[in-house]
Amino acid sequence: MTQQEEVRAQLAEVRTTLTQEQRERQTSEDQMRDVREQAEAKTADAEEREKRLQSALDGLQAERAKLEKQVASEKAKSEETLATLGGEMSDCTSKKIGADERAVEFEKQWVAESKLRKELHNQLEEMVGNLRVYCRVRPASKTELEGQMAVDVKGADTIVVTDHENDRVDAKKFTFTQVYQPDATQEQVFKDCESLMTSVLDGFNVCIFAYGQSGTGKTFTMDGNDEMPGLVPRAMSRIFEDVANRKTNYQHDCFISMIEIYNETIRDLLRDPKADASKVKFDIMRDNLVGMYVKDRTSEQCHTASHARTLIKSGNVNRKTSSTGLNDQSSRSHMIVTLTVRSRNIKAGDQYVGKLSLVDLAGSERLAKSQTTGQAQKETMAINKSLSALGTVIGALAQGEKHVPYRDSKLTYLLQDSLGGNSKTLMFVNCGPAQANYPETINSLNFASRAKSVALGKATKNREADEPAEGKTGKASTAMAAANKLGNDGGDAAKASARGEGGEKKKVLGAKKR
Ligand SMILES: Nc1ncnc2c1ncn2[C@@H]1O[C@H](COP(=O)(O)OP(=O)(O)OP(=O)(O)O)[C@@H](O)[C@H]1O
């Protein structure tokens, strides 16, 4: 190969390489352009996004600034409101304290006013001497709670009775000196009777009796049970407490007797049940000083409340009770506990005789409801007969009739001085709360309403004079003839009284016959 050809070949090679390089360069440039274009597009995109974000950020910042401003202004406002509220609150607190104080003051005044109203009412009742009536509603039993209640106690002196089975009968409203809610305690009930206990020591005749349908709580009210003692044991505790407190100025002699009237027969509950009583007649007698009493019944002298309570408990064991359709422990007799107290004022020498009669009547009931037969039915009929006699006597007294048929039953004859004589007498009307007892409840409350209008007149103390009345040979205390067991004279006096021999009675002041 010539040098020329060699150069030409080299040139062609160089040219080929160049062309190759140019092509590669072109490809690289194309690639670079693509990459640049892509990068530029991305940058533009990023710039666009950045712009959008920036604008959103600006918006958010503006919003934040606005909110911060608002928060600051709200904060300032609430601080201002808080300051005002703080002031108002302390104002309210001081006003509330003032209102509370005034409420306490008003409540005190109200309590004092109610007490005064009650005292005045009691004074008025004492002056007028009406038979006082307290109404006690028994709590509903489990079965009764399943049905409707007919009785609604409103306040401390009103009871409203509604017949849910008869819309045409209006609800009936009754008012009494006291009306107890079903949950009233034995303490509350006794508290309202306490002043009468002092009266006994002051020489008054006091009679408390419980009337009402069978199973409504007469025995619970009078006797109660070991956990919830009733009026009788509480009366004993209170009287003997008073006797102890008055020891320096007074001498008191207390005598207890306890009888029941069962099927129109008087039974001495303190007498040994095994002792022969065939010759003892238990006549009802009248003593000028203490009124009616049962001749020849046991009269135990008592010095302590526990002795009195033990005697009464033993008497209760002898009392007739049985299970009826209305009460598992239904009293089948009227029971009367009598505490006769002679009080002698040691300094002045005055002598008074007070008598406390606590009477737990048998229940008023319809034969059908009592579900009794045979002997028990006879009992029910005797109970109804004597309670109907009591109703007639109360009716006659309420109407101011001249003739009052006390002698129609032993019960009314024995209670003669308590119902129409010189006595402070309180009647409990016991009723059940349930609709099932609606008719009996209305009957009892109607009876009680008539009773509350019976005017006994102002009771006077039974004062025993020191000297016999002119022309009379005073020897023994007739009052203690009633107690039948006082010191040396008691026996004679009992006989004298039983014979009705006025000549042996001491002069009696104050105990007027009505
Ligand atoms: N206030 C009361 N709180 C709690 N239980 C009571 C209340 N009153 C009565 N009871 C209960 O109701 C039942 C019947 O009462 P209670 O025996 O005293 O009736 P009663 O009126 O004496 O009846 P009866 O005329 O048949 O003798 C008893 O179990 C008694 O414990």
Ligand SMILES: [Mg+2]
């Ligand atoms: Mg009873």
